[in-house]
Amino acid sequence: MAGMEEHPIVQHIPRLRRYARALVGDRHAADDLVQDTLERAWNKYHLWRPGSDLRAWLFAIMHNVFVNQMRSRRLDAEQLMEDPPSPAVRATQLDGIEIADLQRALGQLSLEHREVLMLVAVEEMKYEEIGRALDIPVGTVMSRLSRARERLRQHIDGASQIVPLKVVK
């Protein structure tokens, strides 16, 4: 079976899991999303053009599965928005940012904004690749990203500033 482990799709599974976790937070819900994505990918693999970017293709499939699921399960989507993603690490601070603040702020982002931000920050994809994966123009990637990241910044910095400001007043 070793040969099958080396299938290019299999090599991308850890990254698909990471992105799914960043999108939906809950570990099992995230793996469900990966599983649905993989089922579709295996079924459609004959449609993938060798030489083209397999990662972008897989992320495009995951995006479609995710959007369809969110569309058919509005309630879940709303619940996801309120439920901040579960922590993957146990530290309380990363790069001077309180993780609790970060997660609360992420929970407030729209799914569209979260997708673009995670592809940039976590997947380190180029704007152009993101445009292809999400099937949107690069300009839209840029406007969503700048709004998403600024909103996140305001939440985080606001969270740590509001309390002292009140005290001062």
Next chain:
Amino acid sequence: MNKPSEEELHAWVDGELGDARRAEVEGQLAGNEEAAARARRYRSINEALKSLYDPVLDEPVPDRLLDRRRPWTERAGVYAKAAGLVAVGTALGWLAHAFVPLPSGQGVSLARQAAIAYAVYAPEVRHPVEVGADDADHLVRWLSKRLGTDLKCPKLGAYGFSLVGGRLLSGPNGPVAQFMFQDNRGARLTLYVSGQRGDSHQTAFRFSQEDRVSVFYWIDGRYGYALSGEIGREKLLSIANAVYQQLNP
């Protein structure tokens, strides 16, 4: 202008600008502390997000993600063709033709689907289930969510069978739950729960013998249930009754 546009500021943070434009933006940032501070913050957000989710890369990939390269019915065909046939045993004799890929939409009977699923997974030594009995609460929650109903897992200790665990399968009408039980001699039973097409209705118990696999099955509301095992019909019936009563207290 001594200030880059918002989008350019972000593009600079992510290394998306060409050399010339990057130098210009850097010049503008040198004279604009507010924008420079925000750019640093954006960069910290990128790094924090990455550190938050990168540990997922080091987690072992769950079997269920590696195992289902194709829909399970198709894999069953591979198993049947390969030497696995020997391992699965003579129970598969009748399956040779059943494993021709099933035309979608064609009503494969509940009993037969359940018997195929039993024949594929009951002989599994290392991976009979995706989620084990030690995580039974999660198993029931997960399968309930996927099937869109509140599932219950019966307790069959009175008949000498304890829960091994369960897995998610795909059936002709969508997701299917399979719970597996085992007695102290290693005999296994599976309870197969599948959504049914059409109006909700109820049926009496029905019995089907699929080679060596005996199946009692019934439909209750929008779900079909099938209890399968290689045990005598009388014993299977009494267990099926217990299952039914526990699911409908």
